[in-house]
Amino acid sequence: MSTDDRKALVEAGVAAGRASFVESFGRVPDNLALLAEHAPGAFAGYGLMRDAVMREAGQGGALDLKTKEMVFCLLDCLIGQTEAAKRHAESAMRHGLTLAELSEGLVQVLMVGGITAWNRSGAEVLRHCAALEPKG
Known part of the structure; x- marks a missing residue:
């Protein structure tokens, strides 16, 4: 994977994670915002996992x-x-x-x-x- 591809993947994961938290709570919790700021790759992975788990039943969730x-x-x-x-x-x-x-x-x-x-x-x-x- 190229550096540009990796950067785009992290950015997409961070965006998905932020959107998932905002949809659930209206904001990104402070501790997770800190993670996104200082370890965006880790937050991206967590964010993508959370986004997948929090899908509605009609959107692929069980x-x-x-x-x-x-x-x-x-x-x-x-x-x-x-x-x-x-x-x-x-x-x-x-x-x-x-x-x-x-x-x-x-x-x-x-x-x-x-x-x-x-x-x-x-x-x-x-x-x-x-x-x-x-x-x-």
């Missing part, structure tokens, strides 16, 4: 975006990435995730990750999302 965002939320809770879990839960809610669905998924995280996963992230994510629910 799962709907609500489910994909919920899975990211639950995985982030399992590893203690609370802020990222909140962002993914918010996005899943915009795609129709209910508090009952989120609660059930968080119980699965508790079953696999133990009470520590619940106390470290799960409870905070559920509390955050409950506050986002329209009161009525």
